[in-house]
Amino acid sequence: MIKLKNAHLQFKVASRLDQLEGEWFLNSPLPFFFNPGYLKALSESSPLGISFLYGIVYKGNQKVALFCFQTFYFDAEQRLKLHTHENQAGAYLDKIAVAIKKYVARKVSMKVIVAGTLMAPGPYGFLFQNELDISDRQLIIQQLAAYFLRAGEEDFGVNMFIVKDLPQAERLKGLCAYTFPSFYEFTIQPTMVLNLNSEWNSLEDYMADLQSKYRVKTRKVIKLGEGLVEEAMNRNSFQAYKTVVFDLYQQVSVAAGFNLIELHPDYFETLLDRCADNFGLKIIFYQSKPIAFYSYILDGDVFQAHFIGYERSLNNNLELYHNILLKLLQTALRVGAREINFARTALEIKSSVGAEPQDLYCYIAHKSKIINSVVPHILEFLKPKDNWVQRRPFKESKLVVNPLLKS
Secondary structure (H helix, E strand, O other): OEEOOOOOEEEEEEOOHHHHOOOOOOOOOOOHHHOHHHHHHHHHOOOOOOEEEEEEEEEOOEEEEEEEEEEEEEEHHHHEOOOOOOOOOOHHHHHHHHHHHHHHHHOOEEEEEEEOOOOOOOOOOEEEOOOOOHHHHHHHHHHHHHHHHHOOHHHOOOOEEEEEEEOHHHOOOOOOOOOOOOOEEEOOOOEEEEEOOOOOOOHHHHHHOEOHHHHHHHHHHHHHOOOEEEEEOOHHHHHHHHHHHHHHHHHHHHHOOEOOOOOOOOHHHHHHHHOOOOEEEEEEEEOOEEEEEEEEEEEOOEEEEEEEEEOHHHHHHHOHHHHHHHHHHHHHHHOOOOEEEEEOOOHHHHHHOOOEEEOOEEEEEEOOHHHHHHHHHHHHHHOOOOOOOOOOOEOHHHOOOOOOOOO
């Protein structure tokens, strides 16, 4: 047991979950991303260069929290796909800006802990006992960060500690430049959430609540995708398509502007095998050929859109991406979900199907006070820009309101 600065707090940490066998539980049910089945599946098919830390925190003799961390070497030049757009005016200035960013990115390389998961948006780094107050939660986060930033490599020490995706109600308070660690708060893209009306039992019910122009657009998308046929996979049926699914995933992943992870080729197969009750994957065929897929996670009544892939050359003619969003919606309605988390990226088109942006807050601290003082500027400089227009497709009287979401 390792004692923290606060005399009442102590913790144990392990690089394998089976080292905490019989202790990985709290008084309430574990969410999917803390479930041992998922965590073991992820460790068996972990993304390239990612390793894991699992821990239990005690206050006195009482277990008060679990934590899941992911560790990796962050190389900004490798992770940031900095490029110019050939059809943009002012390409000369654009190239100069990209060249500067690449130069800065080459200087940013370090070992990092992420308190959370890189596989999905959301606060999946810490799981606290329900009765633990917010001040104790923040104290645990800060003191664990301080420990790992000060520790040697043999004790899982790192250069940088990131707390990922805290919701508004759990934002860290009283951040101070004179304490260690000195966290900097930042946001990246919001995650896109669609609250499902309890009266929607089918896609037609959903479409009836759309404004006319969005309903017309949706019908056009469905019309273009008339030849698309989807098939749900299980571990056995997936074997014949494993290679093509991974290729489709890579087509989308390579095109992304920023990627912290590269999935293991066995990732989808392992989840179909180990997490079949909560994980689903469907392949979309066109003229009997697999051209797209989507995957999802059902965590209680929250439907989490997971990784997708599609043949990029067919996207425009078949409105593949838009059809995938609609198929995710249909599947979520079928399983009785309360909301869909469409995750990040492609914000505008997700808003066009009714998803609303939800900001999640991240925190970053470096072990060096000097480097930590410039981290906010480097982060802002390297952060990809994403200008988009939020669409509001629902009739005003049918808007599904969630007070936690931005309007």
